[in-house]
Structures are given as structure tokens and as C-alpha cells.
Amino acid sequence: MTLAFIPFRLPRRRRCSIDGGNSNQRKMLKLMKLRSASAFLSRSYGSGSVPQRKVAVLGAAGGIGQPLGLLMKLNPLVSDLSLYDIAGTPGVAADVSHVNTRSAVAGYVGEDQLPRALEGCDLVIIPAGVPRKPGMTRDDLFNINAGIVKSLCSAIAKYCPHAIVNMISNPVNSTVPIAAEVFKKAGTYDENKLFGVTTLDVVRARTFYAGKAKVPVEEVNVPVVGGHAGITILPLFSQVTPKANLSDEDIQALTKRTQDGGTEVVEAKAGKGSATLSMAYAGALFADACLKGLNGVPDVVECSFVQSSITELPFFASKVKLGKNGVEEVLGLGTMSDYEKRGLESLIPELKGSIEKGIQFAS
Ligand SMILES: NC(=O)c1ccc[n+]([C@@H]2O[C@H](COP(=O)([O-])OP(=O)(O)OC[C@H]3O[C@@H](n4cnc5c(N)ncnc54)[C@H](O)[C@@H]3O)[C@@H](O)[C@H]2O)c1
Numbered sequence: 001m002t003l004a005f006i007p008f009r010l011p012r013r014r015r016c017s018i019d020g021g022n023s024n025q026r027k028m029l030k031l032m033k034l035r036s037a038s039a040f041l042s043r044s045y046g047s048g049s050v051p052q053r054k055v056a057v058l059g060a061a062g063g064i065g066q067p068l069g070l071l072m073k074l075n076p077l078v079s080d081l082s083l084y085d086i087a088g089t090p091g092v093a094a095d096v097s098h099v100n101t102r103s104a105v106a107g108y109v110g111e112d113q114l115p116r117a118l119e120g121c122d123l124v125i126i127p128a129g130v131p132r133k134p135g136m137t138r139d140d141l142f143n144i145n146a147g148i149v150k151s152l153c154s155a156i157a158k159y160c161p162h163a164i165v166n167m168i169s170n171p172v173n174s175t176v177p178i179a180a181e182v183f184k185k186a187g188t189y190d191e192n193k194l195f196g197v198t199t200l201d202v203v204r205a206r207t208f209y210a211g212k213a214k215v216p217v218e219e220v221n222v223p224v225v226g227g228h229a230g231i232t233i234l235p236l237f238s239q240v241t242p243k244a245n246l247s248d249e250d251i252q253a254l255t256k257r258t259q260d261g262g263t264e265v266v267e268a269k270a271g272k273g274s275a276t277l278s279m280a281y282a283g284a285l286f287a288d289a290c291l292k293g294l295n296g297v298p299d300v301v302e303c304s305f306v307q308s309s310i311t312e313l314p315f316f317a318s319k320v321k322l323g324k325n326g327v328e329e330v331l332g333l334g335t336m337s338d339y340e341k342r343g344l345e346s347l348i349p350e351l352k353g354s355i356e357k358g359i360q361f362a363s
């Protein structure tokens with residue numbers, strides 16, 4: 001998983017050898033980086049023209065929304081960036097708009113301006129809602145965030161019914177089913193266009209594994225399946241690459257740390273919210289993957305919580321192939337270890353309950 005808007009990165013070994021060189025070599029590196037950026041774009045779109053893509057961030061003045069807005073402004077696949085919140089967006093939009101990259105930026109504040117924020121959107125990212133404080137579960141956010149998500153999704157159904165939706169607001173295990181129900185009621189539901197963003201779980205699993213296995217973090221690839229809360233987060237370290245010789249105890253500790261990654265941040269922030277910067281990074285990665293898919297870039301695969309039939313549950317996170325219409329294929333679970341099989345069995349009742357809670361709320 002690499003960011004389209006950081007196409008300049010050379011593989012680690014090449015970077016090392018040139019970075020240490022003389023000034024001519026460094027100039028050459030700079031030129032190569034610029035060339036590789038334009039080569040990337042023309043490779044992806046043939047004629048060299050990048051499609052116009054309007055992206056909205058709902059909750060754009062928040063802890064996630066602000067850095068996510070900035071990261072989307074850095075993404076050359078975005079032509080129009082729409083920053084919406086119930087307060088604070090004029091300032092955030094003015095600030096982000098001064099960054100000298102491709103997209104036009106507009107700030108929208110309050111419900112009256114929501115239609116204009118959404119009209120013509122290809123992708124809507126939703127980090128609106130309250131975050132956890134220490135001692136809370138993600139489900140404790142349900143009472144406030146379910147209503148926020150429901151009303152935002154009603155507006156999406158009305159003003160940009162064909163947009164891809166990236167749901168960040170917690171509890172994701174329930175907010176995605178809520179969104180699906182709202183879209184179904186409005187007659188606009190397309191199961192291929194609704195995604196629960198679980199990328200931060202993958203980002204964490206990669207980081208924690210790389211630290212333990214002493215392998216370069218950029219090379220680590222590991223699927224994380226299930227959902228996005230506690231034991232419903234199931235990293236499949238038996239499928240990780242590159243392989244390292246870790247004990248069962250190590251794998252269990254890595255699994256637990258991945259499952260508790262959000263809580264680790266909530267506790268460290270001591271009442272000032274949950275993960276924002278790492279989430280903005282993860283959200284930008286996932287949004288970028290969706291845009292690449294929309295633009296026809298082949299073989300884009302990410303983990304996401306989507307409508308699924310790979311288990312008995314109607315929604316499930318797994319590897320998903322992204323294409324011009326959103327989900328192109330929900331990929332299976334692959335071969336799992338006995339430990340992971342037990343993890344899968346024990347997450348099912350909790351995830352089922354959270355999905356049903358969301359469906360019931362919205363219907
Ligand atoms: N999926 C994940 O992996 C993941 C990771 C981190 C956080 N989260 C969740 O993301 C959400 C946001 O977290 P945060 O730290 O940015 O919170 P925050 O409180 O800093 O920001 C939330 C923003 O949402 C806005 N908002 C509230 N109601 C709104 C509405 N009706 N329309 C538009 N905007 C509205 C607020 O004004 C605020 O600016 C939380 O629910 C959190 O649990 C999810």
C-alpha cells in the first residue's frame with residue numbers, strides 16, 4: 001500500500017545509496033523524483049490528463065478532519081476538496097486552500113450548506129462525531145454518532161447518491177450498517193460503494209509487527225479482518241510478509257496490541273480524544289486507494305469493512321479489490337492458523353450484535 005501522492009519514494013535500498021551521494025547525485029535524484037511523479041500519472045491515465053474528482057470530508061474541522069483535509073489536498077487525484085462541518089470550516093478551508101497543490105478547496109458550514117458540499121462528489125469521507133475518552137468502548141459512542149451518521153447519509157442519498165462513502169465515525173461495526181439502511185430506504189444503496197475504514201488496524205499491525213520482527217516497516221503486508229472494535233479486529237499474522245521467526249506468544253501479543261491499538265492512544269491522550277493523526281494518514285491511504293480504483297488503476301487491494309458473504313455475517317472486513325465501481329471483488333480469508341480460526345469464532349457474536357444494533361436503529 002503506497003500513497004499515490006507520494007509517488008516519489010524510491011525503494012528503500014536505492015534511496016539509501018543515492019541519499020549518501022554528492023550534490024550532483026542529489027540533483028539527479030530530485031529530477032528522478034519529479035519525473036517519476038509525472039510518469040506515475042501518465043502511466044495511470046494514458047493521455048496524461050487526470051480525471052476531475054470531487055472529494056468531501058464531513059467533520060472536516062475535527063481532530064481527524066483537519067489533517068485528513070490537508071492530506072487530501074496533497075493528493076493529485078483530487079480536483080475539488082469540499083470541507084464540511086457544523087462549525088469551524090471556513091477557517092480550516094482558508095488555511096488548507098493556501099497549499100499550492102492541484103485541488104480547489106471550499107469550506108461549508110452548517111446544514112444549510114451541506115447540499116452544496118456534497119453535490120457532484122465522487123467520494124465522501126465521514127470522520128464526523130464524538131471520539132472515545134478513557135474507559136469507554138466504541139459502542140458507548142453509538143447514541144450520539146448513530147444519529148449524526150444517519151443524517152449525513154440521508155443527505156448523501158439526496159445530493160450525491162452515486163458517491164463512494166468511506167465511513168470513519170465509530171462504532172464502525174454499527175455505523176456502516178446504519179448507512180446501508182439509510183441508503184436502502186432512499187433507494188440509492190449500492191453495496192459496492194460503502195466502506196467502513198479499517199485501514200488504521202492494518203497500519204498498526206504493520207508497525208507493531210515490523211518493530212517485533214525487525215523487518216523494514218514499508219515491506220510489511222498483513223491482512224486484518226473482522227470488524228473495528230476490540231476482539232472483532234483480527235490480524236492474520238499467519239499470512240504476513242516478510243515472514244519472521246516469531247513464537248506463538250509473540251503473535252498473540254501482537255494480535256492483542258493491534259486489537260487494543262485504539263485504546264492505547266485514547267489512554268495516552270487522557271481524555272483529549274482518540275487517534276487523529278494516524279487515522280488521518282490511514283484514511284488518506286484508503287481514500288487514495290478508492291480514487292485509484294475509480295480511475296481504473298488495476299489491482300488495488302485494501303482491507304475494508306463491507307457488505308460481504310465470506311462469513312455468515314452481512315458485513316465483514318477483509319481484503320477487497322477496488323475498481324471503477326467501488327468494490328470489484330471481496331476476497332476470501334485465505335488459510336488461517338488455528339489461533340486465528342478461534343479468534344474468528346469468538347468475534348462473530350459481538351460483531352453480529354453491533355451490526356444488528358445499527359440495522360435496528362436505522363430501520
Ligand atoms: N475508523 C477508525 O479507525 C477511527 C479512528 C479514529 C477515530 N475514529 C472515529 O472518528 C470520529 C471522529 O473523531 P475525531 O477525533 O476527529 O473527533 P473530533 O471531535 O475531534 O471531531 C469530530 C468533528 O465532527 C464534527 N461533527 C459533529 N457532528 C457533525 C455533523 N452532524 N456534521 C458534520 N460534522 C459534525 C464536529 O464538529 C467535529 O469537528 C469518532 O467517532 C472516532 O471514534 C475512527
Ligand SMILES: O=C(O)C[C@H](O)C(=O)O
Nearest residue numbers: 132170261262263274275
Ligand atoms: O479507538 C478509538 O476509539 C478510535 C479508533 O477506532 C481507533 O482505532 O483508534
